[in-house]
Structures are given as C-alpha cells and as structure tokens.
Amino acid sequence: MAEPLLRVRELRKYFPVRGGFPRRIIAQLKAVDGVSFEIEHGRTFGLVGESGCGKSTLGRALLRLHEPTSGQVVLDGTDITALDRKQLKAWRRRMQIIFQDPFSSLSPRRTVRQTIREALDTHAIGDRSSRDAEVERLLEIVGLRPQVLDRYPHEFSGGQRQRVGIARALALRPDFIVADEPVSALDVSVQSQVLNLLSDLQREHGIAFLFISHDLAVVQHISDVVAVMYLGKIVEVASATDLYRDPRHPYTQALMAAIPVPDPEREREKLVAPGDVPSPIDPPSGCPFHPRCPHAMTVCSEVVPPAIKVGEGHVVSCHLYGGNDE
Amino acid sequence: MTALLEVEDLCVEFTTERGVVRAVDHVSFSIDRGDTLGIVGESGCGKTVTSLALLGLVPTPPGRIAGGQIRLDGTNLVGLGEKALRRIRGSRISLIFQEPMTALNPVFTIGNQMTDVIRLHEGLDRVAARERAAEMLAQVGIPIPTKRLDEYPHELSGGMRQRVMIAMALSCNPDVLVADEPTTALDVTTQAQVLEQIVKLQDRLGMAVILITHDLGVIAESCERALVMYCGRVIEDAATADLYRDPQHPYTRGLLNSIPRIREDRPQRLPVIPGTVPDLLHMPPGCRFATRCQRHQPICDSADPPLTAAGASQAACYFPGAQGDDHG
Numbered sequence: 001m002a003e004p005l006l007r008v009r010e011l012r013k014y015f016p017v018r019g020g021f022p023r024r025i026i027a028q029l030k031a032v033d034g035v036s037f038e039i040e041h042g043r044t045f046g047l048v049g050e051s052g053c054g055k056s057t058l059g060r061a062l063l064r065l066h067e068p069t070s071g072q073v074v075l076d077g078t079d080i081t082a083l084d085r086k087q088l089k090a091w092r093r094r095m096q097i098i099f100q101d102p103f104s105s106l107s108p109r110r111t112v113r114q115t116i117r118e119a120l121d122t123h124a125i126g127d128r129s130s131r132d133a134e135v136e137r138l139l140e141i142v143g144l145r146p147q148v149l150d151r152y153p154h155e156f157s158g159g160q161r162q163r164v165g166i167a168r169a170l171a172l173r174p175d176f177i178v179a180d181e182p183v184s185a186l187d188v189s190v191q192s193q194v195l196n197l198l199s200d201l202q203r204e205h206g207i208a209f210l211f212i213s214h215d216l217a218v219v220q221h222i223s224d225v226v227a228v229m230y231l232g233k234i235v236e237v238a239s240a241t242d243l244y245r246d247p248r249h250p251y252t253q254a255l256m257a258a259i260p261v262p263d264p265e266r267e268r269e270k271l272v273a274p275g276d277v278p279s280p281i282d283p284p285s286g287c288p289f290h291p292r293c294p295h296a297m298t299v300c301s302e303v304v305p306p307a308i309k310v311g312e313g314h315v316v317s318c319h320l321y322g323g324n325d326e
Numbered sequence: 327m328t329a330l331l332e333v334e335d336l337c338v339e340f341t342t343e344r345g346v347v348r349a350v351d352h353v354s355f356s357i358d359r360g361d362t363l364g365i366v367g368e369s370g371c372g373k374t375v376t377s378l379a380l381l382g383l384v385p386t387p388p389g390r391i392a393g394g395q396i397r398l399d400g401t402n403l404v405g406l407g408e409k410a411l412r413r414i415r416g417s418r419i420s421l422i423f424q425e426p427m428t429a430l431n432p433v434f435t436i437g438n439q440m441t442d443v444i445r446l447h448e449g450l451d452r453v454a455a456r457e458r459a460a461e462m463l464a465q466v467g468i469p470i471p472t473k474r475l476d477e478y479p480h481e482l483s484g485g486m487r488q489r490v491m492i493a494m495a496l497s498c499n500p501d502v503l504v505a506d507e508p509t510t511a512l513d514v515t516t517q518a519q520v521l522e523q524i525v526k527l528q529d530r531l532g533m534a535v536i537l538i539t540h541d542l543g544v545i546a547e548s549c550e551r552a553l554v555m556y557c558g559r560v561i562e563d564a565a566t567a568d569l570y571r572d573p574q575h576p577y578t579r580g581l582l583n584s585i586p587r588i589r590e591d592r593p594q595r596l597p598v599i600p601g602t603v604p605d606l607l608h609m610p611p612g613c614r615f616a617t618r619c620q621r622h623q624p625i626c627d628s629a630d631p632p633l634t635a636a637g638a639s640q641a642a643c644y645f646p647g648a649q650g651d652d653h654g
Contacts, residue, residue, distance in 0.1 A: 050513035157602050187368035188540065192584035192596040199595065214513065221586035221596070244588055258518035260543030262585055264566045273515045276483045 003077070004038035005208050006062070006176060011035045011071035013054075013061045017281055029281050031057040033232035034071075039225075041175070042206040044199075046223030046240070048216050048255070050277055054232040055212045059178040062210065063095055064088060075176065093123055096169040100181035102161035106153040112139070112164050113149045119171040138167040142197060159190035166197065170205075178210045183218060195222055216255055220244060225313065228252045231280055231288035238314040248316040251289045287319065295320055328400055329356035330534055331380075331419075331502050336394035338375050338384055347606045349375045351558040352394070359501065362528065362535045364549035364566065366542055368581075370603060372558040373538045377506045380536070381421050382411040398501070417447040420495035424507035426487035430479040436463075437475030440494050447498040462493040465530075466523055485516035489523065496527060503528075506538045521548055542585060546570055554578050557603060557614040559630070564639030572648070574641035577615050613643070621645045 013032040016025040031054040039045040049055045060066040062073050064080060073080040080091060099105035106115055113135055120131045136146050142163040153161055162182060169177050179198065183191040199222060201207060213219045219226055220240050227237045228249065236249040247253050254273035273292045278284055284291050290300035297319060305317045338350040350372040357363045365373045378384050379391055382403060396403040398418060403411070415421075423429040431439055440459035444450055450458060456475065463471035466489040479487055488508060495503060505524065509517035525548055528535050537549055545552050545566060552569050554562040554577065562575040573579045580599035601618040610616055612627040619626065625644050636646035 050515065159602065188542075188581055189368060189584055189599040190602065192586070192598045193600075195586065196595045196598060215586075216514070217586045217588050220588045221592055240592065241590060244590055254515055256588065258514040259588065260517070260521070260541060260547045261587070262542040262546045262570060262582060264546040264570050266546075274519070276485055276516060277513070 002041070005041045005076060006039040006210075007072075007074040008038070008062065009036050009072040009074070011058070011061060011073065012069045013057050013066055014069045027281050030054075030232045030283065031280060032061060032068075033283075035229075035232075035234050037227055037234065037237060039176070039208050039210060042202060042208055043224045044202065044209040044211050044222055046219035046226040047210060047212045047229060048214065048219040048226060049229035050214060050255075052231075052277055052280060053229045054280070055214075055229050056180050058229070059097065059180045059210055059212050063092070063097055063178060065097070089123075093172040094174050095176040095178070096172060096174040097178040097180060098162075098165050098169050098182045101185050102158060102165045103153065105165055106161060108153055111150045111152055112144075112167075115153075115164065116168050116171055119168055123172055125172065134171070138170055141170065141201070142167045157190070158186050159194060162186060162194055163197070166194075166201070170201065173205070174207065176208045176210070178212070180212045181214070182211075184213060184215065191218075198222065216259055228255065231278065231283050233288060233317065235289065235318070236314075236316045238311070238316075242311060242314050246311075246314075248310055248314070248321060249289075249318050250293045250295050250320070254292075287317070328397070329358045330399060331358075332356040332395070332397040333376075333380070334395045334397070336376065336379060336396065337392040338372075338379050339390055339392040341388045341390075342607075345607050348392070349389075349558050349606065350379065353553075353555075353558075353560050354394075355553055355560070355563065357502070357534045357536060359534050360528070360532050361551070362525075362537060362549045364545035364552035365536065365538045365555060366540065366545050366552055367555035368540060368603065370557075370606065371555040373555050374506055376555075377421065377504045377536065377538050380502075380504055381415050381419055382406065382408075383415075383421075413447075416443055416495075416500070417498040418500055419502040419504065420498070420500040422488070422491050422495050422503070422505040422508045424510050426484065426491045426511070427479060429491060430487060432479055435476055435478055436482075436490055440475070440490075440497060443494055444497050458497060459493075462497045463490070465496075465527065466490075466493045467519070468493070483516075484512055485520060488512060488516075488520055492520070492524065492527070496531065496533075499531065500533055502534045502536065504536045504538070507540070508537070509544065510539065510541070517544075524548070542570075542581060554581075557606065557609065559614065559642060560633060561615065561642045562639060563633060563641075568638040572637050572639075574636040574639050574646040575615075575643045576619050576621055576645075578641075580618075615643075 011032055012034055015029040015031055017027040017029055019026045035058060047055050057066055061068045068081055116135045116138055117131055120134060139146060144163050183194050211222055223240050226240050226243045227234045230251050236252045247256055275292050286301045286303055287305050290296045299319050305319045307315045307317050308321045309315050310321055334354050336350055336353045340347045340349055353376055367373045380396060391404050437456060437459055441455040444455040444458050459475060460471040463474055468474055468489055509520050549566050552566050553560045556577050562578050573582055583597040584599060599618055604610060612629055613631050616622050616626040631642045631644050633640045633642045
C-alpha cells in the first residue's frame with residue numbers, strides 16, 4: 001500500500017493560560033489534544049467542527065505556524081517537527097495555506113503582482129524574468145485576468161481576493177495545502193465558484209488538501225475523507241459517503257441534524273444537542289461530549305473513549321461502540 | 327383589510343463620495359401577526375438596510391428614506407420624529423442584531439440593560455421590571471435567570487447572549503420582531519437551539535417575525551413566506567414551499583443549485599452563478615441580474631422587469647420558471 005503524503009501522530013498544541021498574582025501559568029488550553037490522521041496524495045481531508053474546537057490551530061500546527069507542543073507531522077517521510085529553521089524553509093515550499101479572510105491575509109500595500117511574486121522571490125524560483133511570466137500563469141489558473149496584476153486588494157471583491165490568496169499558495173507548486181475556512185467569508189454564489197476552483201486545481205495538479213470548515217455540507221461536498229473535531233480531539237473519521245450514510249458519533253449526528261437544509265418539505269429530526277461547547281481550558285472528564293450527549297453513560301464521564309474501528313476507514317471515539325455490537 | 331405591517335415602495339438611498347447609491351429600491355411587502363416572513367439575499371442586496379428602515383434606524387446622513395411608506399396598523403412611520411419613533415422601537419417593533427456582543431453594552435449587567443427597556447416602555451418600577459426580565463430570560467430557555475441578571479455580557483456564551491437579545495427584544499410584547507441574521511454568528515448546534523426558541527416564542531406570543539438571513543436553509547426551516555432580494559430589489563416573493571419546489575427567478579434557482587448539500591452522490595462540480603454582483607453605482611439599465619443570467623435576451627436590457635405573477639409566486643423576470651434552464 002502506498003505511503004500517505006502526510007501522517008500526523010498524537011499531535012498536541014497547548015497554549016499556556018496566564019493569570020493570578022504574580023502572573024504565572026495557571027492552566028493549559030488544550031487546543032489540539034492528541035490528534036492522529038493521514039492524508040493521501042492528491043486527496044482532500046476535511047476537518048469539521050464548531051468554533052473553538054481546535055481545527056484552525058491544528059491546521060497551523062501542521063505547518064509549524066504554531067509550534068506543536070508534542071507529536072509528529074510526517075510529510076513524505078520527513079518529520080516536520082524535527083526540522084531546524086533553515087530546513088523548514090525548504091519544506092515550506094511543499095506545504096502552503098489559504099486563509100479564511102482574504103482581506104486581512106493580503107497586504108493592503110502590495111499589488112497582486114508583488115504579493116504573488118514575493119513567494120517566488122523568497123524561494124528564488126526561476127530567474128527574475130521568468131517570475132513575471134509565472135505570476136501571470138498563476139493568475140490565469142485561478143481565473144483572474146492579467147489586467148488586474150497591478151491592482152491592490154481593496155479593489156477586489158471577496159471572491160477575487162480569495163483567488164489571489166489561492167494563486168499565492170500555488171506559487172511554490174506545493175503538494176499539500178491547508179485551506180482554513182477558505183469559503184466561509186464568501187457569498188453562496190461566489191462560494192460555489194471557489195469550491196469548484198479548488199477541486200479543479202486538485203484534479204489538475206494533484207494537490208492534497210486539509211480542508212477546514214465549520215460547515216459540514218461544504219466539507220462533505222469537497223472532501224474524500226472527513227474528520228469531525230470536538231474540543232481538541234477527533235471524534236469520528238470516515239469517508240465522506242460513509243459519514244453521510246452512517247454517522248456514528250452522537251456529536252456527528254447532532255451536527256448533521258442541526259444543519260438547516262434548504263428543503264421546507266424535509267421532516268426535521270429533533271436531535272438538538274443541548275447546551276454549549278465547554279471551555280477547552282477545563283474540558284469535561286472522560287469523553288468531552290458527555291455533558292451534551294443524549295446517550296451518555298456512567299463510563300463516559302470517567303474514561304476517555306478509545307478510537308474504535310467500525311468500518312473500513314471509519315473510526316469513532318465513543319463508548320457506545322465499545323462492546324460487541326456490530 | 328389592512329395588514330399589521332405594510333411596506334410599500336420603500337426606497338433607501340445613501341450618498342457616497344462617488345454618487346448616490348440606492349440600496350433599497352421599491353421594496354413592498356406586508357405581514358400579519360403570527361406570520362413569519364424571510365428575507366434572503368447575499369451581501370449588499372439591501373436586506374439589512376430594509377430592516378433598519380423599519381425601525382427608523384437608517385443612519386442619516388449619509389442615508390435617507392427616499393420614498394415609500396411603512397405602515398404599522400395604518401400609521402405611516404416614514405417621516406415620524408425621533409420622539410415618536412422611540413415609543414415604537416422596542417415596544418411595537420423590536421430588532422435583534424447579528425452580533426450580540428456589539429449590541430449589548432459591556433459595562434452594564436444583563437439585568438440593568440433589560441430593566442431599562444422594560445421601565446421605559448411599560449412604566450414598571452424597578453422590582454417589577456426585574457421580575458419581568460427574569461421571566462423573559464426563563465422563557466428563552468436560560469437556566470437560573472436571576473443569576474444571569476447580575477452578570478455582564480462577557481460572562482455569557484454567544485448562544486446565551488443571543489438569547490438575552492431575544493428576551494430583551496420581546497420583553498415589551500412587540501407586534502413585530504425583526505431578526506437580522508440572528509444566528510449567523512453562532513455555531514450550528516447553537517443556531518438550531520436559537521431558531522427553535524424563536525419559533526416557540528412566536529407560537530406563544532403571536533407576534534409577526536421578519537427573519538433576515540443569507541442562509542436559504544434557515545429560511546426553509548423557519549418561514550412560511552420569503553422574499554429574495556438582489557441589488558436592492560425584491561426579485562421573488564413566494565410561499566416557502568413554492569420557492570424551493572419551483573423557484574421562478576433564475577437567481578433564486580442558481581442560488582438553490584449552488585449550495586453544497588449533504589448527500590450521497592456528490593457532484594464533482596457545483597453549478598455556479600457566473601460573474602459577480604454589479605456595482606450599485608453602475609446598475610445596468612434593465613434587469614440587474616442580466617449580466618449573470620443564462621436566459622438573457624435583448625428585452626432584459628431594456629427595462630427592469632416588474633414583480634409579476636409567475637407560477638404560484640411572484641417574480642421579477644421576463645422568463646420565469648423552469649424555461650431555458652437546461653443549457654449551460
């Protein structure tokens with residue numbers, strides 16, 4: 001079996017919480033708490049969860065934009081977390097990121113040409129003259145006309161700005177891109193254009209994506225494999241089809257039921273998870289979802305559920321599937 | 327018979343450095359007690375400006391209501407003075423904003439802010455107002471309301487804050503509740519709770535609800551009727567069931583098609599609406615959707631199509647319904 005492009009093992013990212021007097025570290029915010037998964041070459045791995053579940057931190061920790069607290073991130077056989085700064089720079093060529101808000105992630109003082117060229121200059125790709133041609137080629141790939149090259153970000157609509165962000169990520173011809181809520185700030189009609197662009201790019205250039213979103217419908221649409229995250233942990237992983245057909249974790253089920261569906265004739269399943277997401281500084285004991293879970297048992301508040309395989313490539317962390325059933 | 331709230335040919339304009347922008351252009355609708363009307367559209371379509379106009383909250387200058395009427399029980403609110411409007415806001419028409427953190431005052435307790443509104447409009451004393459506030463918090467499903475009354479907004483979660491906003495908006499038994507993207511800042515599981523709460527309260531209190539959102543899913547689950555807005559105009563006005571079963575306007579159709587849905591057979595590509603929304607300062611002379619429309623014909627550029635009966639609905643299109651939809 002082929003090696004996956006990216007293998008993440010027991011990744012953790014804790015942020016110290018300071019307070020008290022004198023100021024000291026009083027707690028650890030466990031934003032990412034022991035996450036493991038793999039991404040195949042040229043595939044899209046979707047990561048879905050609500051705000052504060054740690055999905056963005058995870059995306060950034062993979063690229064070491066946040067330094068991981070512990071764990072391994074192995075890209076094509078090399079452990080990224082063990083590299084020094086110089087080595088890391090070389091590896092950054094292979095992994096890029098697209099941000100949610102294309103306005104704050106583009107410098108307002110730089111033209112599109114300067115923004116995209118910077119990546120090529122930094123990594124000394126090609127000679128000076130060929131870089132200009134390359135910038136134009138990148139713009140064409142993301143569907144922008146060359147006339148916009150010398151414009152500034154404020155002259156663009158949200159969808160166009162996101163295209164510039166995508167062109168910048170593509171500049172180094174990476175084989176892995178973290179797309180952190182790339183369409184969440186866009187209107188529906190523009191969102192579908194950008195989603196299509198991303199799947200075209202993947203098909204043509206064989207790029208693997210970690211696609212992060214709070215929107216399960218978007219994630220399910222674009223991803224091959226979907227992971228559901230809750231309070232720093234992945235609670236369920238399955239192929240997009242299996243997750244739709246047979247969601248196992250009660251949180252996944254609640255998430256599915258909560259999505260408003262644009263079909264007034266659909267019978268609404270009343271499966272609303274009560275309450276709010278608890279604070280990641282002081283997460284519940286045992287299974288993080290147990291205070292909101294309709295199926296909570298005694299064991300759920302005491303023991304962290306192990307990852308249980310319930311089907312081919314379908315893993316769920318829930319005590320409901322711990323026994324011999326199925 | 328006149329409806330509770332009637333909006334007729336409402337126009338709102340903003341003066342900008344580059345010229346005058348008409349953000350809301352001849353918008354008309356009416357709503358009665360117990361009804362839920364959805365207004366859906368993408369950013370810049372005029373849905374929020376419409377809601378501000380209903381409460382006389384269009385910032386003037388640069389904005390102004392350039393024409394039309396807003397009649398509440400027959401009384402035209404357009405042109406009323408600030409003093410008269412203050413008596414209506416909160417007591418007869420209430421507004422819930424998208425971001426509850428910016429709509430609540432961070433330096434006053436929840437109880438402080440809620441009792442202010444109740445004492446002003448209902449003339450209750452401090453003790454009675456506090457009782458009413460606690461009762462309202464209980465109604466929107468907040469546990470231990472008397473404790474919450476003494477807390478500050480930052481001590482509450484997003485969903486709780488939005489519930490406080492709803493409780494505050496409903497504390498004086500308004501006839502009309504305008505909810506502008508009430509769940510957009512919330513997580514989906516919280517959104518489901520808040521929407522359910524609004525529906526429940528409406529059943530109990532019988533007010534009219536105007537729900538403004540960009541999310542066609544939210545409309546489908548909570549509204550009986552919906553207006554679709556595009557570039558300041560209502561381009562479709564339909565019962566929700568008809569809107570989704572048989573959308574008339576190509577824009578509505580395009581929007582519905584372009585939403586990713588959770589389903590088993592995932593299409594490789596989503597159908598898209600090509601292009602982008604035109605600049606409000608340089609509106610095409612004819613139909614505003616013409617530049618992005620696959621049914622585009624010469625007549626579309628001649629004059630903006632009026633809202634006319636199409637199928638079971640009303641649509642502003644010369645070629646409504648399913649016709650001409652198959653190529654492209």
